[in-house]
Amino acid sequence: MELNLKGRVAIVTGSGRGIGLAAARALAEEGAHVVITDIDADAVARSAAALREAGLSALGVPADVCDADGVGRLAAQAQAAFGRIDILVNNAGFTRDMYLTKMPENDWDAVVDTILKGAYLCTKAVLPSMIGQRWGRVINISSRAHLGNPGQTNYSAAKAGLIGFTRALALEQGKFNITANAIAPGFIETELVKALPTYERLRDTALARNPVPRLGTPADIADAILFLASERAGFITGETLHVTGGRYAS
Template sequence: MRFQGKVAIVTGSGKGIGKSIIQKLVQEGALVTVTDLNKETCEETAREILQGGGKAIAVAGDVSKAEDARNIVEKTIEAYGKIDILVNNAGVLKDSRIKDMEEDDWDKVIDVCLKGAFLCSKYASAHMVEQNYGKIINISSRAYLGNPGQANYSSAKAGIVGLTRSLAKELGKNNINVNAVAPGLIETDALKNHPKYEKIKELQKKDTPIQRIGLPEDVANAVLFFASDDAAYISGDILHVSGGRFG
């Protein structure tokens, strides 16, 4: 197993894409910290992992708050003694046209998606530097190329690209790889519950060279590649998981 004995934190892993990522890490031997804003989903995912024979702790928190981000890292160190892998997956959407976008909606998306990744990377990388090893994988989005009605989200995800490349250059000398995964539209429970789900799904198939909607497992597989030593000489890269759709 690729991650036997490795310790991983995945933010926003109580459900959706983050849950798929953390489950796949556990399947390949990782010891994990499940963290999510929602305490119940966070603890439920950790419970499922433990019941399946894996090793997990649950640490609920808001990654956009420094004290919570620090606590997630500290609890992981207390439980396992190290951190090998950090996946910055936590995110939020507050979509609207720019003329209608409230300042709070801008701030919330930037804080969770971008500031959260900065804070978790700040605290986790300090331990990675000490051990001269680490993998940081940031979840960006195809939206970093720009989407109407998503000025806040697109800006945050473009910021993730800049953060990824800056940290790759800064931390490379410490044997820390930093990469990003940029998913397209992914079939999460939230999307399935959208009132226009079927229409969205058909449009996605029409506009995507690989004519299907993406699955959480597609994103998880890309993350696990970057988290593995198969990607030991890759850093600062952005891997699109969008079925060939870039524009």
């Protein structure tokens, strides 16, 4: 299937590792110029270098998605390097799990701000380029957790909010041929997930409850991102694609 991504310019937040890096690599392998960005400057440098060593087009720009000035510099550097911005993948985010009665305020703020404020700032920064060229793709990485997970009121609220953000953005920007869609991954086996103290319990639960009897991989999410970024998805907007192996709320 021809995706027509050659020459497109994509910014992928939180792409120093995991799902973000898999998405950036997949986009680059389809011929896109990718901007690797993450709060971890060392991870940005390593990941961008690895893509370039593979013969792919990649620029590394460290940035904190919660910092408006840093996000502005990120967009400006992408524009200066490649002349345009076509695709934004809002992937940056993390968990700080705790039952609400014990959750510190800073853990609420850190999770919600990174996921929601980060998407707001990054999207706002790239929209002028997309509007000017009358073409754009905004892909927001939500989670199955938008349906609610115990111990994740901060994460579930942020990921649910990201779906509302996606729908509103789709209505605002469709007239400019800009689509906005969300992807809600299920249990995806990443380095960060494997490092969780509850990893084995989470893995076993996922394997028991997934109708498709395996764990998800970053490549599963990257494939969904490729489709939504492509010309093939030009009439799809405001949607949430669950990539969960068929598992929903349970």
